[in-house]
Amino acid sequence: MTTTTRILTGTLAGAMLIAGSAQADRSDWPQSFTVGTASQGGTYFVYGSGWANLIADELGVSGGGEVTGGPNQNLALVHTGDLALGLTTMGPAAEALAGESPLAPGVKLDNVCALFPMYETPFSIATLANSGIESISDIPDGATIGFGPAASTSDTYFPAILEELGVNFERRNGGWNDLGGQLQDGLIDVIAFAAGIPIPAVSQLEVQTDVNIIEFTEEEQQQVIDAFPVSPFQIPASTYQTLEEDARAVSMWNFTIAGCDLPEDFVYEITKLSMENNDRMRDIHRSAQFSVPENIEYNTVLPFHPGAVRWYEENGYEIPADLKL
Structure with missing residues (x-):
């Protein structure tokens, strides 16, 4: 076997190992996902549907946006697992976490984690x-x-x-x-x-x-x-x-949200895709110019998903201890 052949063989074997590892890492990923948005004609619908398509296209997982009643309903549906992802605002999020959601009074909707800031x-x-x-x-x-x-x-x-x-x-x-x-x-x-x-x-x-x-x-x-x-x-x-x-x-302020029990690697890749491609996010809706990691400070309510925390900390952003699971 020539030196060139050995190099090529070694490179191919390494690539196969990487591909196999990546495939194994996806073993617990959902086969599909849905993003809860709001009514047609509003920014949530445009932003959420476009974001869902970006995730689906880039990560190779079937998914899309769904018309909902908006932030309160998205919080409830993400909490129950009926939706994987959603969009919400900080006021309803605080009420939901305290058990004061108008859709579920007395129930603390605590299976909801923050991903990244959207816009005001x-x-x-x-x-x-x-x-x-x-x-x-x-x-x-x-x-x-x-x-x-x-x-x-x-x-x-x-x-x-x-x-x-x-x-x-x-x-x-x-x-x-x-x-x-x-x-x-x-x-x-x-x-x-x-x-x-x-x-x-x-x-x-x-x-x-x-x-x-x-x-x-x-x-x-x-x-x-x-x-x-x-x-x-x-x-x-x-x-x-x-x-x-x-x-x-x-x-x-608005933030994207996810079920806290979603796989860490899946959420990490979503956060990485969303935070490292602001030009593509702005193509979805121009309000995404504010969808940047510097604005994570405006979430003082919901814990960040461990997958999101991993991306932020790898890139030099600090998440307060009380906002980690």
Whole structure:
């Protein structure tokens, strides 16, 4: 056997061993997975479905996004194992972990682990330009307001926020696309969104009609920050055609989640793929520009999955001891 042949044979044998090892490492991986998103027409659906396709394509595991009621339902379904992965916001996550989820009162949903930060969810308000509503104080008594799917982040927090600001309203639930159609048809007066920007349903409305994006006054913003687990936020003017300058709002952080009992290697590869390919994540939705490891600090609630912890620590990011299993 020549030296070249020995080298080639050794290289091939090594490659086979690596391939065999990789195959063995996948022995406990799920054969398929589902990502819980939210209603069509919202950012969760676009982000979650695109992320699911990225995972499936790159890791060779069958998977996709699923329409759900949003963060609260995703927490419950990931906890029970009906969904492997999902998207949620920190407010509902804290309530779920404390046994205060509106979908499972008294049950601590503690089989839910964080993976990585997504983006901030601004709370924003839209109405038709011909409504005459240009501020929150302009919303008439008894106005019909769409708050998104029942038990979503928007439906959980926005009614209470508007009540805090003295708005009297009739509540309407539904998917964002459906509510956008109702607004355009004059069946509701206002939509109160809690979704990553740009919100597809608002962008679609702008193409078809004139809309007003309603911002919080400084006083309203501070009043809401004092009363709820939210932060100050500015919706950049570049987000929508309608905006001529940045719009004042409040926001809440979103994280991807996984069942804590999912295989560590599987979650490690998902985290690695998501955190090392931000350009591809931004191709899914531009709000993914904030889906970077530096923003893990905004999760102070859920433990990180051991697979995610491994990737972060390998890459120099510290996870607090109380956020490890």
